[in-house]
Amino acid sequence: MAPYPSVFKDETKLDISYVPYKLPHRDRELRLLMEFFGFLLRVPDKMTQRIIITGDVGTGKTVLSQRFGANVIREANRQGINLRYIHVNCREYRGSLFLIVHHVVSIFHPNFPRRGYSAEELLNILLQILDDQKTHIILTLDEFESLVERENSEAVYKLTRLQEIRLNKPQRISLICILRNLKVIEKLDASTRSTLQSNIIHLKRYLKQQLVDILNNRVLVAFKHLTVPEDTVSLTAELAFSENGNARFGIELLWRAGKYADAENSGMVTPECVRKAASSIYAVTRKSDLASLRIHEKMFLLGIARFFEQCEKAYASLTETEQAYAVVCEEFDVQPHSHTQLWKYLRTLSALGIVKTEVSGTGSRGRSTIISLPRVSAYELEKELSLLLQKEKP
Amino acid sequence: MNVEDVLSSRLRMKILKILMQVGELNVSKIARRLGANYTTTDKHLKVLEDEGMIKRKLFGRIRLYRLNESSPKTQAVQNLITVWEHANKQHTTNSW
Ligand SMILES: Nc1ncnc2c1ncn2[C@@H]1O[C@H](COP(=O)(O)OP(=O)(O)OP(=O)(O)O)[C@@H](O)[C@H]1O
Ligand SMILES: [Mg+2]
Numbered sequence: 009m010a011p012y013p014s015v016f017k018d019e020t021k022l023d024i025s026y027v028p029y030k031l032p033h034r035d036r037e038l039r040l041l042m043e044f045f046g047f048l049l050r051v052p053d054k055m056t057q058r059i060i061i062t063g064d065v066g067t068g069k070t071v072l073s074q075r076f077g078a079n080v081i082r083e084a085n086r087q088g089i090n091l092r093y094i095h096v097n098c099r100e101y102r103g104s105l106f107l108i109v110h111h112v113v114s115i116f117h118p119n120f121p122r123r124g125y126s127a128e129e130l131l132n133i134l135l136q137i138l139d140d141q142k143t144h145i146i147l148t149l150d151e152f153e154s155l156v157e158r159e160n161s162e163a164v165y166k167l168t169r170l171q172e173i174r175l176n177k178p179q180r181i182s183l184i185c186i187l188r189n190l191k192v193i194e195k196l197d198a199s200t201r202s203t204l205q206s207n208i209i210h211l212k213r214y215l216k217q218q219l220v221d222i223l224n225n226r227v228l229v230a231f232k233h234l235t236v237p238e239d240t241v242s243l244t245a246e247l248a249f250s251e252n253g254n255a256r257f258g259i260e261l262l263w264r265a266g267k268y269a270d271a272e273n274s275g276m277v278t279p280e281c282v283r284k285a286a287s288s289i290y291a292v293t294r295k296s297d298l299a300s301l302r303i304h305e306k307m308f309l310l311g312i313a314r315f316f317e318q319c320e321k322a323y324a325s326l327t328e329t330e331q332a333y334a335v336v337c338e339e340f341d342v343q344p345h346s347h348t349q350l351w352k353y354l355r356t357l358s359a360l361g362i363v364k365t366e367v368s369g370t371g372s373r374g375r376s377t378i379i380s381l382p383r384v385s386a387y388e389l390e391k392e393l394s395l396l397l398q399k400e401k402p
Numbered sequence: 403m404n405v406e407d408v409l410s411s412r413l414r415m416k417i418l419k420i421l422m423q424v425g426e427l428n429v430s431k432i433a434r435r436l437g438a439n440y441t442t443t444d445k446h447l448k449v450l451e452d453e454g455m456i457k458r459k460l461f462g463r464i465r466l467y468r469l470n471e472s473s474p475k476t477q478a479v480q481n482l483i484t485v486w487e488h489a490n491k492q493h494t495t496n497s498w
Contacts, residue, residue, distance in 0.1 A: 117466060119426055124464065125463060125464065
């Protein structure tokens with residue numbers, strides 16, 4: 009077998025730290041952020057802004073604000089405004105206001121001592137530094153939850169109110185707070201909350217097609233031409249969609265699938281690579297689930313597994329799986345069950361989460377059922393089922 | 403002060419070397435690197451500051467020192483240190 013070169017062109021484009029230039033399906037939010045900060049670019053000394061970004065895991069909160077940060081700095085530089093974008097993940101500083109502000113201060117003074125003063129003093133020092141350097145900052149507090157959990161309202165209040173008490177001095181610090189759920193800030197007292205809750209941008213979960221667009225963009229920059237077929241992207245998006253529309257899950261899955269493709273020297277990221285990658289992420293489908301299936305359910309599932317193993321597709325029609333089942337019946341020398349019974353079996357398998365069934369569009373050919381194997385590798389499944397069926401051979 | 407008075411101090415030369423290496427540092431950290439106590443360190447810093455060779459910045463109770471790069475004296479000493487260390491390195495490789 010002649011070894012294929014890697015399917016990857018540039019793996020770093022699948023890193024969590026990579027910030028793409030274009031964020032499909034987040035243009036509106038990006039524009040909104042720019043508008044919110046528009047006046048800051050016009051009269052930087054007079055105003056600051058406070059924004060909250062919320063949304064479930066993997067909805068692009070972090071990447072959105074980082075993209076915005078890069079864009080707004082480019083714009084500020086063009087206009088000769090001294091502005092910096094600073095992105096801090098609060099969890100990395102165990103939610104401590106002191107450590108977070110220390111991190112910001114040490115961007116300006118790298119050897120700034122860690123001891124001998126309070127968080128509040130440090131905040132004032134930060135303002136002094138910004139005054140000295142005539143600089144403004146947009147400070148993004150990512151995973152803001154951990155700050156709220158660790159500190160009391162007072163700390164958050166200090167952070168937000170700090171500059172308002174500096175009379176006749178230029179404004180310096182704008183805030184973007186990122187959190188999954190607004191509920192977290194209900195813990196804070198009312199006045200603190202009111203200083204935060206001005207502009208809220210909520211990111212909705214991605215739909216499957218949106219995930220397809222996001223993944224396709226990554227495929228273009230991370231993989232070599234023609235190594236990732238459409239079906240692979242579709243299946244990956246499907247899985248990410250069922251993981252609450254988590255784009256990170258999808259991107260990571262794609263990366264792992266590429267690794268499987270390389271390990272097998274296949275030169276192509278097939279849907280089976282995705283299934284293998286997925287089953288390495290999910291807990292493998294429980295073997296007891298398989299063992300408890302009735303014999304024709306097992307044979308039907310074996311047919312489905314073989315179908316996917318052989319054809320490198322992500323989806324099968326009911327007819328295709330029935331044909332595959334018929335071949336299995338021949339092999340075991342039993343009469344195939346009826347179409348209606350197979351329907352029931354399919355419902356059982358889908359209830360167990362082993363297969364996924366969907367009714368596809370109402371095209372000219374009418375509605376049809378499409379079947380996929382979302383979480384398990386067809387190869388693993390076939391191996392396991394063959395073993396079980398050997399044991400109970402009629 | 404005369405050049406021999408300023409530069410004859412081992413600790414003062416070391417302070418200049420440290421600041422050349424790390425850029426900016428507060429008093430207690432300089433003291434730790436010198437292996438000297440706070441008061442002694444402070445005294446030497448004062449001399450260098452009076453000569454205009456280093457600059458101080460105050461943040462609340464924190465004092466940060468760095469070289470005054472625009473002072474010709476500082477530039478001269480920086481040169482001296484660089485040349486000196488370069489020559490020493492050459493010497494060790496030659497003696498091989
Ligand atoms: N619209 C998009 N276009 C391109 N890539 C995206 C988009 N949305 C998310 N991503 C990518 O998906 C991954 C997850 O996004 P991100 O880290 O921003 O999610 P998050 O909302 O911050 O999640 P969490 O709540 O777990 O922190 C990242 O790799 C990011 O680059
Ligand atoms: Mg995030």
